[in-house]
Amino acid sequence: MSGYEARFRVWRGDVHGGDLADFRVEVNEGEVVLDIIHRIQATQAPDLAVRWNCKAGKCGSCSAEINGRPRLMCMTRMSVFDRAETVTVTPLRAFPVVRDLVTDVGFNYAKAREVPAFVPPAELGPGEYRMMQEDVDRSQEFRKCIECFLCQDTCHVVRDHEENKPAFAGPRFLMRVAELDMHPLDAAEDTGLDRKRTAQDEHGLGYCNITKCCTEVCPEGIHITDNALIPLKERAADRKYDPLVWLGSKIRRRPS
Amino acid sequence: MSVVDRQEWDVVVVGAGGAGLRAAIEARERGARTAVICKSLFGKAHTVMAEGGIAAAMGNVNSGDNWQVHFRDTMRGGKFLNQWRMAELHAREAPDRVWELETWGALFDRTGDGRISQRNFGGHEYPRLAHVGDRTGLELIRTLQQKIVSLQQEDKKETGGYETRLKVFQECTVTRILKDERGRVAGVFAYERESGRFFVLQAPAVVIATGGIGKSFKVTSNSWEYTGDGHALALLAGAPLVNMEFVQFHPTGMVWPPSVKGILVTESVRGDGGVLRNSEGERFMFDYVPDVFKEKYAESEAEGDRWYEDPDHNRRPPELLPRDEVARAINAEVKAGRGSPHGGVFLDVSTRMPAEVIRRRLPSMYHQFKELADVDITAEPMEVGPTCHYVMGGVAVDSDTAAARGVPGLFAAGEVAGGMHGSNRLGGNSLSDLLVFGRRAGLHAAEHAASLAGARPVADDAQLDAAAAEALRPFSAEGPGADESPLPGEAEGAARMRGDRPPENPYGIHQELQQTMNDLVGIIRRRAEMEQALEKLAELRVRARRAGVEGHRQFNPGWHLALDLRNMLLVSECVARAALERTESRGGHTREDHPEMDNAWRPVNLLCRPADPTGGLAATDPVRGQIELVRETTPPIRPDLLALFEKEELVKYLAEEELYE
Numbered sequence: 001m002s003g004y005e006a007r008f009r010v011w012r013g014d015v016h017g018g019d020l021a022d023f024r025v026e027v028n029e030g031e032v033v034l035d036i037i038h039r040i041q042a043t044q045a046p047d048l049a050v051r052w053n054c055k056a057g058k059c060g061s062c063s064a065e066i067n068g069r070p071r072l073m074c075m076t077r078m079s080v081f082d083r084a085e086t087v088t089v090t091p092l093r094a095f096p097v098v099r100d101l102v103t104d105v106g107f108n109y110a111k112a113r114e115v116p117a118f119v120p121p122a123e124l125g126p127g128e129y130r131m132m133q134e135d136v137d138r139s140q141e142f143r144k145c146i147e148c149f150l151c152q153d154t155c156h157v158v159r160d161h162e163e164n165k166p167a168f169a170g171p172r173f174l175m176r177v178a179e180l181d182m183h184p185l186d187a188a189e190d191t192g193l194d195r196k197r198t199a200q201d202e203h204g205l206g207y208c209n210i211t212k213c214c215t216e217v218c219p220e221g222i223h224i225t226d227n228a229l230i231p232l233k234e235r236a237a238d239r240k241y242d243p244l245v246w247l248g249s250k251i252r253r254r255p256s
Numbered sequence: 257m258s259v260v261d262r263q264e265w266d267v268v269v270v271g272a273g274g275a276g277l278r279a280a281i282e283a284r285e286r287g288a289r290t291a292v293i294c295k296s297l298f299g300k301a302h303t304v305m306a307e308g309g310i311a312a313a314m315g316n317v318n319s320g321d322n323w324q325v326h327f328r329d330t331m332r333g334g335k336f337l338n339q340w341r342m343a344e345l346h347a348r349e350a351p352d353r354v355w356e357l358e359t360w361g362a363l364f365d366r367t368g369d370g371r372i373s374q375r376n377f378g379g380h381e382y383p384r385l386a387h388v389g390d391r392t393g394l395e396l397i398r399t400l401q402q403k404i405v406s407l408q409q410e411d412k413k414e415t416g417g418y419e420t421r422l423k424v425f426q427e428c429t430v431t432r433i434l435k436d437e438r439g440r441v442a443g444v445f446a447y448e449r450e451s452g453r454f455f456v457l458q459a460p461a462v463v464i465a466t467g468g469i470g471k472s473f474k475v476t477s478n479s480w481e482y483t484g485d486g487h488a489l490a491l492l493a494g495a496p497l498v499n500m501e502f503v504q505f506h507p508t509g510m511v512w513p514p515s516v517k518g519i520l521v522t523e524s525v526r527g528d529g530g531v532l533r534n535s536e537g538e539r540f541m542f543d544y545v546p547d548v549f550k551e552k553y554a555e556s557e558a559e560g561d562r563w564y565e566d567p568d569h570n571r572r573p574p575e576l577l578p579r580d581e582v583a584r585a586i587n588a589e590v591k592a593g594r595g596s597p598h599g600g601v602f603l604d605v606s607t608r609m610p611a612e613v614i615r616r617r618l619p620s621m622y623h624q625f626k627e628l629a630d631v632d633i634t635a636e637p638m639e640v641g642p643t644c645h646y647v648m649g650g651v652a653v654d655s656d657t658a659a660a661r662g663v664p665g666l667f668a669a670g671e672v673a674g675g676m677h678g679s680n681r682l683g684g685n686s687l688s689d690l691l692v693f694g695r696r697a698g699l700h701a702a703e704h705a706a707s708l709a710g711a712r713p714v715a716d717d718a719q720l721d722a723a724a725a726e727a728l729r730p731f732s733a734e735g736p737g738a739d740e741s742p743l744p745g746e747a748e749g750a751a752r753m754r755g756d757r758p759p760e761n762p763y764g765i766h767q768e769l770q771q772t773m774n775d776l777v778g779i780i781r782r783r784a785e786m787e788q789a790l791e792k793l794a795e796l797r798v799r800a801r802r803a804g805v806e807g808h809r810q811f812n813p814g815w816h817l818a819l820d821l822r823n824m825l826l827v828s829e830c831v832a833r834a835a836l837e838r839t840e841s842r843g844g845h846t847r848e849d850h851p852e853m854d855n856a857w858r859p860v861n862l863l864c865r866p867a868d869p870t871g872g873l874a875a876t877d878p879v880r881g882q883i884e885l886v887r888e889t890t891p892p893i894r895p896d897l898l899a900l901f902e903k904e905e906l907v908k909y910l911a912e913e914e915l916y917e
Contacts, residue, residue, distance in 0.1 A: 030516065031513070041814070043763075046814030047812045053296050053481065056519045056624065057620075058391070059305070061297065098810075105297065113408060113418055117361065120360075126356050131366055133365065133366040136365075136366060147300075
């Protein structure tokens, strides 16, 4: 494949407003959308604002909407587009724009702080932890998350409903609750913290109606809905409505 | 300029990768009010890209392992140039640093009996790397990030605010270390990327943890942040850099397609059984085992293959030699015409293990090649070649306290600190380095700050004004007459020329710098080329002063790059000048005109200092430049540490007079 000239439309502006700007830009074999944005920066618009970091799909910085779909720019190859097609790049819609493709993702950092941290078991010192691989597999899947916040951006609970943001942690941080809840040695219960209940009562799990939009955009292929949200919903429901489960939780301690 | 926003903190940590976050946690736990400043978003630091694991002699997989063995491997990997006290502390403390991560919620891969699993890696005698698939760096960053959040949650409970004792200033860049009239650290001058606003954090202790310099090279595995900021900040503050000639080219970066050239292919591929082959299908590494390692590596493919199952009775395959050896070998094969179609060699796991094992053990590699190169690594070999990965050199520090030399209150940890890895770092020793010395830097910074509680150093306003003017220069570089007054150390004529010509594009200068360093001070070095590089650097330095930017100060990448150029040019000169001076080949420094390791050079360190301590950095003379070198003899290795090696081995490394002692 030889080089060709592609048509790009990139949103430029700031908190006061903005518009799509047209660019014609060279594309070479194997390039990804981020390469093209960088070429526009280096040759046509040196102050074009864009976040990026590793350019290898590992850090989750270069999130944007490409032709309306939330994606990582560094993992979107130009070969998926028709050469005649205009590629439109816009900032994440669910978050306030700072400038051009850069948005204020502070919402996510605020939500991260609201999830109580891992509680180490009091009886175990450093080096004494013993966990079986099959018991850590589930939480490890969720820890693959690179915090690109594409799931937070696409989730319809907040995408066009700013008013839901205070009550809803979003898929990424509900998954964090699930991760801690499934951690074999998390001792939250010993401190009176019921993670399942807080998912429902404090982090807005009830808003989620499992449309799986989050799973579809996850660049790490994490099964957010099936493996984190649905089990969390089932557990939360058990807790809430099943008196036997409720009683059991009061009298039986977890095996250590 | 006194209108600049000023805040008081006890400890300021510059950088939020593994070392910076570990330092911040320690400083805060020791009672210091701690601020972290990072160029990216919190949790995105370059550490996330580390793949293989954290080296720590826990002995979970092979009980023969202990800190002494780890120490030996580290010294061998660095060809005995390492600051031995750092290598000792590192080997002793790494296991505690890993175990502590578990108490903060980290979930490593497990052994059959439920302990932390450990994998093989180049240069490590036993399986030693704690890991999570091939995304260990992400786990490390996330764990430290979540620990910081948990400390902030505690502070919220006690004080009502998350950020009263520990605050992260994300997407901010430090451009100067501030000092008082006695030369003591007084704080940092920084700008916020989002608004372009300047601010000052006043603090008696500053920890530099900014990582490396890879963005000065064209083919690199490093992210945009790696512009040598901390190296330059330390230099400009008066702290010397050491070992800057030693740059690690990781043997296996992607080579195709061009846009991903340099992206890392983890060493775990080889640690888990992957092999290197040339275009003739040969496992060429058997031809490249150097003398010093002859006894430790397999002589036949059969022996190497048996080692994976029975390491006690076989020797390891030469694919697992230290990185410098493998990178040079690949370079030589390509040069001899036995390379792959795109100028690398073949790295193959597809014929070595079943597809589902590959997908489980190397998930990001599988994903990376599938997505970026249309290559299915379970069915065909990868094409790989050397990529600039890590700088062994850095701020010269005290081994125990991580204190930078000559600047009270300045500390450095992680990649930006020099000495620990000698001339070549072993894979896996980076993440453990971050934790061990990040913690030490945070601890001693907190103590230093506490000792000055009543009488804190204060920087005068003139320094702030100068820092602000320096940072704003790119906006006034446009057009004739914009700035024709000579800069310190600059001739009148140069100033006039500056005014007459249009401003330079910072992106263009950056690309020329990367090409220069890649071609002239790269993996194989020659005297004439390095001299040429120094001349080119001098030219770029003059042009960089005219780097102009469009637009305004809000999130303006062109401006940010124009400011980063100062750092990259300074650090590149350190590398080139030190590399020219060291007339031998050792670790990450290979001279075609001096191909042998010379034991007389072993106890010699090259220190880089600013040539003009008054801060005039416009010197355009390529011979003198901005950096001067000082030779220094290192203290002799402690006898009990030397006693960990056989005499026959020491003879290969030590200078004669060292052996007599």
